[in-house]
Amino acid sequence: MIEDKYIGEEFIDIISSQPFNRREFMKKTGGAIIVLFTLGDISALEGMEPQRRGRPEDINAYFRIEATGRITCLVGKVELGQGAITALAQMAADELDVSMESIDMVMGDTDICPWDSGTWGSQTIRFTGPVLREAAAKTRAVLIEIAAEQLKVPIERLTAKNGVIFEESNSDNRITYSQLAKGKIIERRVKGKVDLKNVSEFNIMGKPFLRVDSHEKVTGKAKYAGDIRLPGMLYAKILRPPSHDAKLKSVDVSGVKNLEGVTLVQEDDLIAVLHNNPDNAEAALSKIKTQYDSPEAQFDDKTIHEHLLNSAESRRVVDEKGDIKNGEKLADISTEETYFDNYFAHATIETHTALANIEGDKATVWVSTQGPFVIKDQIAEAIGFPSEKVRVITPFVGGGFGGKSPGRQALEAAKLAKITGKPVQVAWTRAEEFFYDTYRPAAVIKIKSGTTKSGDITFFDYNVYYAGTRGAELFYEIPNYALVSLGGRSAHPFATGAWRAPGNSTNTFARECQIDIMASKAGIDPVEFRLKHIKDKRVRNALEAAADKFGWSPKKTPSGRGWGVAMGTDVGSYVAHIAEVEVDKNTGRVQVKRIVCAQEMGIVINPQGATIQIEGCINMGLGYALTEEMRYRGGEIFNTNFDTYEITRFSMTPKIETVIVDNKETSPQGGGEPAIICMGGVIANAVYDAIGARVFQLPITPERIKEAMKRG
Amino acid sequence: MKETINFKLNGKSTRLTVDGERMLLWVLRTDLDLTGTKFGCGISACGACTVLVDNEAVRSCQFPMKYVNGKEVITIEGLAKNGDLHPLQKAFREHDALQCGFCTPGMILTAYSLLLKNPNPSRDEIIDGMNDNLCRCGAHNRIIQAIETTSKK
Numbered sequence A: 001m002i003e004d005k006y007i008g009e010e011f012i013d014i015i016s017s018q019p020f021n022r023r024e025f026m027k028k029t030g031g032a033i034i035v036l037f038t039l040g041d042i043s044a045l046e047g048m049e050p051q052r053r054g055r056p057e058d059i060n061a062y063f064r065i066e067a068t069g070r071i072t073c074l075v076g077k078v079e080l081g082q083g084a085i086t087a088l089a090q091m092a093a094d095e096l097d098v099s100m101e102s103i104d105m106v107m108g109d110t111d112i113c114p115w116d117s118g119t120w121g122s123q124t125i126r127f128t129g130p131v132l133r134e135a136a137a138k139t140r141a142v143l144i145e146i147a148a149e150q151l152k153v154p155i156e157r158l159t160a161k162n163g164v165i166f167e168e169s170n171s172d173n174r175i176t177y178s179q180l181a182k183g184k185i186i187e188r189r190v191k192g193k194v195d196l197k198n199v200s201e202f203n204i205m206g207k208p209f210l211r212v213d214s215h216e217k218v219t220g221k222a223k224y225a226g227d228i229r230l231p232g233m234l235y236a237k238i239l240r241p242p243s244h245d246a247k248l249k250s251v252d253v254s255g256v257k258n259l260e261g262v263t264l265v266q267e268d269d270l271i272a273v274l275h276n277n278p279d280n281a282e283a284a285l286s287k288i289k290t291q292y293d294s295p296e297a298q299f300d301d302k303t304i305h306e307h308l309l310n311s312a313e314s315r316r317v318v319d320e321k322g323d324i325k326n327g328e329k330l331a332d333i334s335t336e337e338t339y340f341d342n343y344f345a346h347a348t349i350e351t352h353t354a355l356a357n358i359e360g361d362k363a364t365v366w367v368s369t370q371g372p373f374v375i376k377d378q379i380a381e382a383i384g385f386p387s388e389k390v391r392v393i394t395p396f397v398g399g400g401f402g403g404k405s406p407g408r409q410a411l412e413a414a415k416l417a418k419i420t421g422k423p424v425q426v427a428w429t430r431a432e433e434f435f436y437d438t439y440r441p442a443a444v445i446k447i448k449s450g451t452t453k454s455g456d457i458t459f460f461d462y463n464v465y466y467a468g469t470r471g472a473e474l475f476y477e478i479p480n481y482a483l484v485s486l487g488g489r490s491a492h493p494f495a496t497g498a499w500r501a502p503g504n505s506t507n508t509f510a511r512e513c514q515i516d517i518m519a520s521k522a523g524i525d526p527v528e529f530r531l532k533h534i535k536d537k538r539v540r541n542a543l544e545a546a547a548d549k550f551g552w553s554p555k556k557t558p559s560g561r562g563w564g565v566a567m568g569t570d571v572g573s574y575v576a577h578i579a580e581v582e583v584d585k586n587t588g589r590v591q592v593k594r595i596v597c598a599q600e601m602g603i604v605i606n607p608q609g610a611t612i613q614i615e616g617c618i619n620m621g622l623g624y625a626l627t628e629e630m631r632y633r634g635g636e637i638f639n640t641n642f643d644t645y646e647i648t649r650f651s652m653t654p655k656i657e658t659v660i661v662d663n664k665e666t667s668p669q670g671g672g673e674p675a676i677i678c679m680g681g682v683i684a685n686a687v688y689d690a691i692g693a694r695v696f697q698l699p700i701t702p703e704r705i706k707e708a709m710k711r712g
Numbered sequence B: 001m002k003e004t005i006n007f008k009l010n011g012k013s014t015r016l017t018v019d020g021e022r023m024l025l026w027v028l029r030t031d032l033d034l035t036g037t038k039f040g041c042g043i044s045a046c047g048a049c050t051v052l053v054d055n056e057a058v059r060s061c062q063f064p065m066k067y068v069n070g071k072e073v074i075t076i077e078g079l080a081k082n083g084d085l086h087p088l089q090k091a092f093r094e095h096d097a098l099q100c101g102f103c104t105p106g107m108i109l110t111a112y113s114l115l116l117k118n119p120n121p122s123r124d125e126i127i128d129g130m131n132d133n134l135c136r137c138g139a140h141n142r143i144i145q146a147i148e149t150t151s152k153k
């Protein structure tokens, strides 16, 4: 597997001007092997532009092999709950030929981990995976090289298994990885090529593993950003406006001036009170009196869609095929519908939190973030430090879903630490979390489509306002087709951003409803209707697997059974969902009884982790499908807590069954997001099948269902 | 107003002089460095801050210190005995009943008090008992399974 030419002359002993702390990290252990890489050393990074962009040309270590037998694996990704900590360890252990138990993961520490673009877009397994695997395989090769020197055996005669390197013809001539590291520090630089394992050679990859961080998490030992304590630290509470468009007219801080233990900071528009108890800081904040000017609101949660339609100033044809006009002529049955999506909050249970500590010219900031390296540069700018003097450490993060890509709280903590000269924690309240969230954007989608009498789709004219086109690419075979994106400058009253599979849940909802309506009008079972228009094997396999698992039997809708289907694609994977719902016609309440999801995601590294991501997507997605609803007027947000913003509860959880469709030909694809995209569509379709009434707006609330029944 | 509060914390007698109006959550997290108890909402709406007071699950974000006097408080840090995980903690691990883990301490302690009152709950009773604990990662079905497994033991 290891090419001969790779061994020998290609190792370079390191003489470099490493940043101080990295050297420190490498030196501090007694006895370790550290294998070093520069950017060009990892061929998996070739052609991976987003992964390379901004990556410094410095020297990195992915592994430290300790004399104790422990192996530290360093990656710039962070653990948000998605289970990267387990799957990455699997990849590392397998390619290194060591046990899972010997790996210690260190993630998201900008001083010691290799640069990373950020933990979003379901990229960890897809893009970091190959890089880490290559680094591990190359590290293994270095270990064999060092063993060859110590055992005085040519490299070709050695092999490595389970942390032991031995002579193939004489397995008594052996040495363990940890013995190699004993009593010395070896740094080696690697170059050249190694082959990664084939699927058939996987020992640890491809097998289900339970989370490796669960012991810490069930005992309360797991540290999140808000759990870090430093001597003399202060807890800050910051003055917030009542609305995004409000301007501070006057402020009276006399009420906090004489409060015991309270530090007041007033610098530009940053007004904060700090105390060595967070609750006392919060009480002090309420003593500040303010007056704000707010402009008259132009729209609210009732009129937002009209506002968006009026604001769209640009129109871009993203994809086109055939001729829509021609397709219209060929159609016997036409369908023209408009779909509406609302703003949705990320609502992670952990709010945005950071602790900043500045000592001399160095700032260390613990942040609940999805992008430690991005935040590091932003902090540096905010406090006027050179970037290399800022270290971001990412402890466990209490959920992300895109919401913890922005890290305003870290900048606030760093500024306050600089001003006060003390370590400062900023932990947002739930109200701040809702106020500064970067919401999934409200959107409108207009679709015109048609079929022949026999149910062949002749055209599909798709126009999406303000959601972008992720997930809108068509995998149905349709001869005449247009995909148009409309929007322009943000017309939103507050910040919007990436929300688990950004834009895709919106697009999948609209498309899958439209497909269902066409099937219903043509009198064809919705699974059959879809299959009739799908050629691609990966897509078909997903749908057939879901139908099979569910025990689908064809019937035209509405059948009264309350069965619905939806499918879609995201981050290289395909998903198909089938739901069974019960609708109370008097109250309009929906109870989802059962959801089956089949996901085709290429080669799977951790089937257990992938399954849990599917389940998590389904449970989280029930919220946007059924209950989550933002209330606002202009930039004033009325949801300040979970009492009015209803996320999924236990009582909403259906029976969930998952299938991971076998495909060993395709490299691993994304798993963190796909299974959330169908939740609106599958429930809307099942509700229609149950009661013959269709809701065109998310969430599908009892009021909207009752309205739909009235419309008939 | 500062008062002296005597209570048992994870099996140890504890005496604190604090403002009796302060909430248990912040005293645990700040004064006592027990950070396993989490803040999620501050209004008793999420359950992340759940601890046991005399074996009853309470929301520490709205539980004033003055009511702690003379009581026995158990936090997630106090559930394992001599390094042995409580059966619920084991079941949460075996079922992977957590993702980010932020809701987990509150889930486990709510389930603990539920099982004390009702050692053999039906699925519906579990859902009922857990319904005011929120999990954004969507570990619900596995949490139910973990509780079912524990109750059967």
Ligand code: FES
Binding pocket: B038, B039, B040, B041, B042, B043, B044, B045, B046, B047, B048, B049, B050, B059, B060, B061, B062
């Ligand atoms: S923090 Fe106490 S219930 Fe949410």
Ligand code: FES
Binding pocket: A081, A349, A398, A399, B098, B099, B100, B101, B102, B103, B104, B134, B135, B136, B137, B138, B139
């Ligand atoms: S595991 Fe993340 S909130 Fe429950």
